Amino acid sequence: MNAPHAAGRECSATRVRRLLAGELVEAERSAAEAHLLGCPRCQRVRHEWEEDRRALEAGLPFERFAAGVAERLARPDLAPRRPVQRWAAIALAAAIAVGVAVPLVARLSRAPMDEVRLKGGGASLTLYLQDGGGARALGPGEAVPAAARLRVAVEPAGRRFAAVLLVDEDGVATLYAGPAQPGPLPGAFEWTGRRGELVAVVDDAPVDAGALADRLRRADGIEAPRGRRAVATLELWRSGP
Amino acid sequence: MARFTVIPGGRAEAESPRPSRPEQEGGLLAELYARHAPAVFGRCRWLLRDEEAARDATQEVFVRALRALPEFRAASSPTTWLLRIATHHCLNEMRSARARWREEVVRLAGLRQDDGLEPDRRELLRVLLRLAGREEQEMAVMYFVDELTQAEIAAATGRSLPTVRKRLRGFLATARAALAEALPGIALPEEEEL
Numbered sequence: 142m143n144a145p146h147a148a149g150r151e152c153s154a155t156r157v158r159r160l161l162a163g164e165l166v167e168a169e170r171s172a173a174e175a176h177l178l179g180c181p182r183c184q185r186v187r188h189e190w191e192e193d194r195r196a197l198e199a200g201l202p203f204e205r206f207a208a209g210v211a212e213r214l215a216r217p218d219l220a221p222r223r224p225v226q227r228w229a230a231i232a233l234a235a236a237i238a239v240g241v242a243v244p245l246v247a248r249l250s251r252a253p254m255d256e257v258r259l260k261g262g263g264a265s266l267t268l269y270l271q272d273g274g275g276a277r278a279l280g281p282g283e284a285v286p287a288a289a290r291l292r293v294a295v296e297p298a299g300r301r302f303a304a305v306l307l308v309d310e311d312g313v314a315t316l317y318a319g320p321a322q323p324g325p326l327p328g329a330f331e332w333t334g335r336r337g338e339l340v341a342v343v344d345d346a347p348v349d350a351g352a353l354a355d356r357l358r359r360a361d362g363i364e365a366p367r368g369r370r371a372v373a374t375l376e377l378w379r380s381g382p
Numbered sequence: 383m384a385r386f387t388v389i390p391g392g393r394a395e396a397e398s399p400r401p402s403r404p405e406q407e408g409g410l411l412a413e414l415y416a417r418h419a420p421a422v423f424g425r426c427r428w429l430l431r432d433e434e435a436a437r438d439a440t441q442e443v444f445v446r447a448l449r450a451l452p453e454f455r456a457a458s459s460p461t462t463w464l465l466r467i468a469t470h471h472c473l474n475e476m477r478s479a480r481a482r483w484r485e486e487v488v489r490l491a492g493l494r495q496d497d498g499l500e501p502d503r504r505e506l507l508r509v510l511l512r513l514a515g516r517e518e519q520e521m522a523v524m525y526f527v528d529e530l531t532q533a534e535i536a537a538a539t540g541r542s543l544p545t546v547r548k549r550l551r552g553f554l555a556t557a558r559a560a561l562a563e564a565l566p567g568i569a570l571p572e573e574e575e576l
Contacts, residue, residue: 158421159462163417193420197437201441206441
């Protein structure tokens with residue numbers, strides 16, 4: 142079983158697929174196109190992609206594909222979920238069917254949230270409340286107001302990548318995973334839980350939010366920070382009934 | 383009301399690198415289908431060896447992408463992200479077929495003897511995947527099929543380069559042991575330097 146790169150450092154099936162998906166830009170695209178022209182090995186990858194596309198379109202044309210996706214989105218999860226979440230998933234499925242947007246509902250499952258503790262390393266989290274008059278940071282110990290529009294900002298302390306997850310009595314949801322950036326992260330959200338925690342992991346390498354969420358769901362906690370990885374958490378709570 | 387809801391069109395959305403806009407969302411699935419479904423379907427077809435199961439799995443992968451849209455949009459390569467989800471999903475589906483790996487290895491070896499054909503490298507890999515641990519499986523697919531470099535695998539999985547190397551070596555050791563067991567007397571090449 143030969144290592145793939147023994148055939149040529151220029152070859153990469155993933156690069157060919159990214160080219161065909163329109164993901165490459167400018168110099169990278171030009172280089173990939175030039176390589177493809179003269180490389181039978183990469184041409185075979187393109188040929189396979191085209192065969193897969195033909196087989197897909199024949200056996201699962203877009204209309205059937207979209208209907209199947211919508212049906213699955215509307216299907217309740219095996220894990221216990223609140224009825225409202227189920228209805229929200231149905232709403233998303235309906236949106237696909239009619240081609241309009243609806244709020245995206247994070248998929249959640251029940252999980253304890255033990256052993257998630259601060260290992261900051263200079264990183265920090267701030268929760269902003271948006272209202273008609275502007276935005277302000279949530280104060281220390283302050284409860285999250287009902288129906289508040291929230292945004293999260295991460296101070297990555299020089300790290301290049303970040304992931305932010307929300308852990309509460311209903312499970313774990315990924316709020317963001319990608320390059321660390323100054324200021325509030327994309328997307329506002331509303332939280333209707335009772336008690337929860339925001340968890341941010343920053344690192345010089347991309348953070349695998351899926352693996353992190355799995356660990357939190359299993360209540361394994363976060364692995365001890367290694368290298369320049371750092372973890373920051375922020376408690377959330379809501380007052381009143 | 384859902385506990386956690388992304389609010390498109392929030393006042394600060396203009397700062398977002400990829401703001402969510404209603405008029406774009408309707409075409410999102412069509413765009414995903416055109417750009418990425420062939421590769422996802424190809425991955426599912428290769429791993430599951432069943433057209434209908436592959437079609438089901440392809441839809442399931444995109445359901446997962448839609449349910450994790452912020453994470454998907456933040457991925458540096460949507461292709462790599464989706465193929466990883468597809469691989470995970472199909473490997474789960476394949477678990478029940480673990481016991482049949484010996485028969486398949488012998489069948490592939492038989493092809494070689496009867497027809498003088500070399501077993502397809504990816505086909506052999508697919509059979510041997512069932513014997514490896516989860517992380518070894520994923521990294522073997524990324525390395526041998528997707529042809530990512532070890533550094534790219536480390537970046538995609540969040541693992542260190544030595545860990546990636548260790549998993550790949552572990553997979554190769556498992557594969558060599560399995561081939562030696564299924565095909566006694568087979569001459570195996572020396573372990574490669576990874």
